[in-house]
Amino acid sequence: AQKITQTQPGMFVQEKEAVTLDCTYDTSDPSYGLFWYKQPSSGEMIFLIYQGSYDQQNATEGRYSLNFQKARKSANLVISASQLGDSAMYFCAMSGVADSGGYQKVTFGIGTKLQVIP
Amino acid sequence: GAVVSQHPSWVICKSGTSVKIECRSLDFQATTMFWYRQFPKQSLMLMATSNEGSKATYEQGVEKDKFLINHASLTLSTLTVTSAHPEDSSFYICSASPTSIYEQFFGPGTRLTVL
Numbered sequence A: 001a002q003k004i005t006q007t008q009p010g011m012f013v014q015e016k017e018a019v020t021l022d023c024t025y026d027t028s029d030p031s032y033g034l035f036w037y038k039q040p041s042s043g044e045m046i047f048l049i050y051q052g053s054y055d056q057q058n059a060t061e062g063r064y065s066l067n068f069q070k071a072r073k074s075a076n077l078v079i080s081a082s083q084l085g086d087s088a089m090y091f092c093a094m095s096g097v098a099d100s101g102g103y104q105k106v107t108f109g110i111g112t113k114l115q116v117i118p
Numbered sequence B: 001g002a003v004v005s006q007h008p009s010w011v012i013c014k015s016g017t018s019v020k021i022e023c024r025s026l027d028f029q030a031t032t033m034f035w036y037r038q039f040p041k042q043s044l045m046l047m048a049t050s051n052e053g054s055k056a057t058y059e060q061g062v063e064k065d066k067f068l069i070n071h072a073s074l075t076l077s078t079l080t081v082t083s084a085h086p087e088d089s090s091f092y093i094c095s096a097s098p099t100s101i102y103e104q105f106f107g108p109g110t111r112l113t114v115l
Helices: none
Strands: A003-005 A010-014 A019-021 A024-026 A033-039 A046-052 A064-069 A074-079 A088-097 A104-108 A112-117 B004-007 B010-013 B019-025 B032-038 B044-051 B067-073 B076-081 B090-097 B110-114
Touching: A003 A088, A003 A104, A010 A019, A019 A112, A024 A074, A033 A064, A033 A074, A046 A064, A046 A074, A074 A088, A104 B044, B004 B090, B010 B019, B019 B032, B019 B090, B019 B110, B032 B067, B032 B076, B044 B067, B076 B090
Parallel strands: A010 A112, B010 B110
Antiparallel strands: A003 A024, A019 A074, A033 A046, A033 A088, A064 A074, A088 A104, A088 A112, B004 B019, B019 B076, B032 B044, B032 B090, B067 B076, B090 B110
16 A cells, blocks of 8 residues: 655745655555645646656756655655745655556645745 | 646535536547545545546545546546535546656646535
8 A cells, every 4th residue: 555644734934945845655566656746725736746766866846856765765845945926735646556456546645735934 | 738627617516416527638638537536625535547438447435326437538537426415515636647647637626515
């Protein structure tokens, strides 16, 4: 079974500072993918960044970087130079084979609400 | 590119009626489409996975007869909530993948309220 854990229900960060959102995962699959999505109050899910389990380097996308520590099974999201528009819910997710077998599915964590303070 | 639309954006219906939600990939062909449900302040829960032309695979605990999924073409999947009840009120989000699970594009969601 695959499981995603996000232990921070809410986070505050000062504008222009960096913030780290925690995510740990558990899976028995050797091959998996890790994602971060942003969900503003409007509801749409916005893809931010992806890390494959075999990727040697940490993924980066603009101000977003994923701190992938495979041995610790963690995939923290780092947002640099926070902006007011970064205020949203952030979900960590993992892809892998479903328990019932045969197909891939994505499992989401419960999310972290980030508030950027001016 | 990679735009997914959902219709309607929101719907209010009476208890006992059926509601159909459409999910369309506008600029790509979606091999697989996924339907999620999100209760207020909670995470997305996968309801079912559908591949074009075949029956949907439902997650444990999701009633197949209540949540009918049709993936008739590579650009359209529909979710029909049959005999809706107030507890079915939720935010329903679809996603579409042109290739594999590693590439999912989400629709804007449909907010369903059952009175």
